[in-house]
Amino acid sequence: MDRRETAALLAYIGRLDPRTIRTDQGEARDQLAQWHELLGDVPMATKHGWDARVAARQHIRLSPYQILPADIGRPWESYRLDRLGRHTDPTPSVDPDDQAAWTAELVGTRRAVASGTSQPAQARAITSGRRQIDPELEARLREVGSCIPSAARAALTPYRPARAAREAAVAAGKPDALSVLCPWCQAQPGEPCSRRRVGPDGSARGNVPLATPHPSRRDLADAKQDQATPQPAMA
Template identity: 65%
Template sequence: MDRREVAAVLAYTGRLDPRTIRTGTGEVGDQIAQWQELLGDVPFATEHGWDVREAIRAHVLDSPYPILPVDVARRWRAHRRDRLDRHTDPTPGADPDDPVAWRAELLHGRRAVAAGVAAPSTHRQINPCVPSRQVEERLREGGSCIPPAVRAELAHYRPARAAREEAVAQGQPDALRVQCEWCHAPAGAPCRQRQAGPDGAARGNAVRATPHPSRIDLAAARSVRQPDP
C-alpha cells in the first residue's frame, strides 16, 4: 500500500475504533509512516479473497485491544500461506529441456497466487460433476454401468454375486437382504459353508455360491410381509 492507501486505512480504522485516532499533525504523520513501513508489501485489496478492511473489521470484533499494523501484516501473511497451500503448480508451457524458463514460469505462477492476482490452481482436485443425459439414459436402459458381456465374464470370479443377481432377475427375493440364521452371515454378506470335525471344532469356512435354503425362505417370508415399493 502507498501513503494514500495507508491514510484511507487509518481513517477506516478510526471509524471502527476511535482509540486509534491521532489528532496532532506530527502524530498523524508518524502513524502513517509507521503503518506504511509495515504494510508496504500488503495490498489494499485483491481480486481473490483479500480486503484489508475485512481484516481490520475482524480484528475489532475479535480482540479488545487496538489494532496495530503488525496485526494486519500477520493476517495478510496467513492469507497468503493459505492460498499457496491450496495451490498446485500446473504444468508449465515452457520447454522442459529449458530449466531456467521452466522454473521462471513456475515462480511467476506462485507469485501471482501469493499476491492475489490469480486464483489457486485446483486442477488436481476431484471436482463434482453431473453425468450427462446420454449416460443417464444408457444406465436406465441397461440397468447397470457394467456391460452384459463383461458381467458374464465376471460371473466366473464372483459366483455368489452372480447367483444373487440371477435370482433377483428371475423375480425371487434377495436372500442377502436378511441375516442367515444358519451360518449367522450378516445382511449383505454371502453365506458360509461351515464344516465341523469329529471333535466339534470348525474345519472350514468357505463362501457358498448360493444362500442357505432357510435364508431364502426367510427373505421370501419378509418380502411378503413387507413388499418392495
C-alpha cells in the same frame, strides 16, 4: 503507500496522539522519510479488509506507548499470512507445458491475494445430500445398468458363483436370498452361506463358502417377498 499517503497517515496519527507531532520542519521531514522507508510496501487500504488507519487507531486505543512504524507493519504481515494460509492455488489457465507461464500465473495470483487486491481461492468443501446429475448422464447410467460390461460379467461367472447365482435369481424375478439373515449358518445379509466344519470336540474349525444359499434362507426370502407384495382386496 507513497509519500503523500505516508504523510496523510502521520497527520491522522497526530490528531489521535499529539505526541507524534513534530513541530520542527527538519524533524518532520526526517520522520516522514523514516516512516516511508519502513512502510513503503504497506498499502494504505485494500478493498478486502485492510486499512492502515484502523491499525493505527487500534494501537493508540489499546497501548499506552507511542506508536511506531512496526505497529503498522506487524498487523500488515499478519494480514498477509492469514490470507495466504487460506489460499488454495487454483489451476492456472495457461498451457501446463509452458513452465514459465504456469509459474508466473501462480506467483501473480499469490501476490494478488497477499496484497489484498483479490480474495483467497479456497477449496470447495464436500457437501452432504444428493448432487444434481446431468440428465444425459443419468439416462446413460439407466441404459448401462452397471459399471461392469455384460461380457466381463459373464467371464467372471466361474470365479464368482455365489454372486452369479444371486444375479440370475434376481433377473428371473425371484427374491434375493442373500438379502436376509440365514437362519442355518447365521450368514449376515449380503454374505454368502457357508458350510461349517465341526471338530471332534464340537467346536467350529472353519467355514466353506457355498455357491447357493441354504434352503431355509431361500424360504425366508420368499416369505419376506410375499409379505411385501400387496394382496388383492376381497370383494
